[in-house]
Amino acid sequence: MTTTAEQWRDDIVALLPRLRRYCYSLTGSAVDADDLLQNTVEKALSKYDQFQQGTDLDRWMFRMCKNLWIDEWRSRRVRGHTIDPMDSQNEPWIDGETVQENKLGLRDVQTAMDKLQEEQRIIVFLIIVEGYSYKEAATFLSLPIGTVMSRLARARKALEQLLRAPEQDASYDIGGMDAPGRLQ
Amino acid sequence: MIITDEILTAYLDGELTVDEIADVARQIDSSPELTRRVKDMRRNDASIAQAYHAIDSKPMPAGILDMLDKFPESQKTVSEEETPTVLPFKTKPVMRTQAPIWQVAMAASVMLFVGLGAGRYLVPPPSSGGASAEKILAQQNTGIIGPENEMFAVLEHQPSASPVTLAAGGDTVVLPSMTFKTGDDRYCRAYSVIGQKSTSQNVACRMEDAWIVKISVGSAGASAAENGLYQTASGEDNSAVTAVIRGLIKGDALSADDEQKVIQKNWR
Known part of the structure; x- marks a missing residue:
């Protein structure tokens, strides 16, 4: 079945909330996430003519999104520019009351997620945040289901430690890396 | 069944068979350590999901x-023109005015x-x-x-x-x-x-x-x-x-x- 440009656009629209959360998980900042989302959508639309029927749109856009973020990070490193993505000044839209009601705050979660390996973080995102089944995540990542399960298990075990006592994580080696390293 | 980290995570995600779920649930009930771990993992899952879904409440x-x-x-x-240039990222939050x-x-x-x-x-x-x-x-x-x-x-x-x-x-x-x-x-x-x-x-x-x-x-x-x-x-x-x-x-x-x-x- 051939997809028209309008249907293709509607598929992107349906993907937007999920893609936006992915941007948020990559950047750790709502402002950066929306800029990344905008750049991703703009680039995708400009490449419509190159999009081949039958290509998995989700994977296509997620990959594009990640590559754009890699480029941005490299650029920031060259410029020597860094920001604290969890600076509350950067998240004026977050309802303080909502954050307070959370059992764990956004900062705790983001700090812990940043310490996971990239291969673990994407699986946590797909399964825990987006509710993918193991089979769906395996298909999305072109991995065996067993690999998905073992990576998720390692991620959950690491998160158990990191979210229980984040101040003790220096002595706990989970093979994680700092923010720029997540962009491998 | 021996409860490994993989089995525990599959249990949390409903990826086991009905019999396996019953077996794991029984073992969790009889182990305070496993009960605590499952509780912690569920709390972590909910916190992570909630943290990243928080951006949903911000206008697109x-x-x-x-x-x-x-x-x-x-x-x-x-x-007919050049491919659009990717926009620079902002370093400070901007309260966008919507049309x-x-x-x-x-x-x-x-x-x-x-x-x-x-x-x-x-x-x-x-x-x-x-x-x-x-x-x-x-x-x-x-x-x-x-x-x-x-x-x-x-x-x-x-x-x-x-x-x-x-x-x-x-x-x-x-x-x-x-x-x-x-x-x-x-x-x-x-x-x-x-x-x-x-x-x-x-x-x-x-x-x-x-x-x-x-x-x-x-x-x-x-x-x-x-x-x-x-x-x-x-x-x-x-x-x-x-x-x-x-x-x-x-x-x-x-x-x-x-x-x-x-x-x-x-x-x-």
Whole structure:
């Protein structure tokens, strides 16, 4: 079945909330996430003519999104520019009351997620945040289901430690890396 | 069965067989250590999901919606020029001013749109005009609907095809239209929210002790009376919402009897 440009656009629209959360998980900042989302959508639309029927749109856009973020990070490193993505000044839209009601705050979660390996973080995102089944995540990542399960298990075990006592994580080696390293 | 980290994680995600689940559950019940670990992991999962879904409550940037609105017509112009330059990232938050077209009055305290397509159209059909053709994209009150939200009780208890008027929403009517199960055995519901000046089609899925809104597509300028309650809920072909449901659903929608049973079991 051939997809028209309008249907293709509607598929992107349906993907937007999920893609936006992915941007948020990559950047750790709502402002950066929306800029990344905008750049991703703009680039995708400009490449419509190159999009081949039958290509998995989700994977296509997620990959594009990640590559754009890699480029941005490299650029920031060259410029020597860094920001604290969890600076509350950067998240004026977050309802303080909502954050307070959370059992764990956004900062705790983001700090812990940043310490996971990239291969673990994407699986946590797909399964825990987006509710993918193991089979769906395996298909999305072109991995065996067993690999998905073992990576998720390692991620959950690491998160158990990191979210229980984040101040003790220096002595706990989970093979994680700092923010720029997540962009491998 | 020996409880490994993999088995425990598969148990949490409902990826074991019924017999395996029973076996693991029995072992968890008899082990304070496993009970604590499962409790911690569930708390972590809920916190992570909640943290990243938090961005759903922020309005979708108008620039993105505009770009999609103008596609594919915009590409005809672009293709004759150079490929658009990727925008620089901002280092400081900018409170974007949305164009008037995206500013849709709040129909009720529970729903605030940020827009995505008027009914089935992202771009209003040429023949339409006036208030009823006003377009909007996505919506703001997506994210998590917790017990403190009046919508939570509606999604928890209201059977499909039974409209209910929100106490806090004036004339706002909520109409659950279907309930279905996902591939990973979670329950989701499609529902309409019909206010005086806007309507929306929504899909939310139950996760832990909250409902996560997967998508909300709204239209503005048409009242509930103009739309007709049932016509709005089931008569429109909303492609974005349909695409989300197709991506989630396993099998058919629940029958009225099955839906009633799962409501009575508190969605377990």
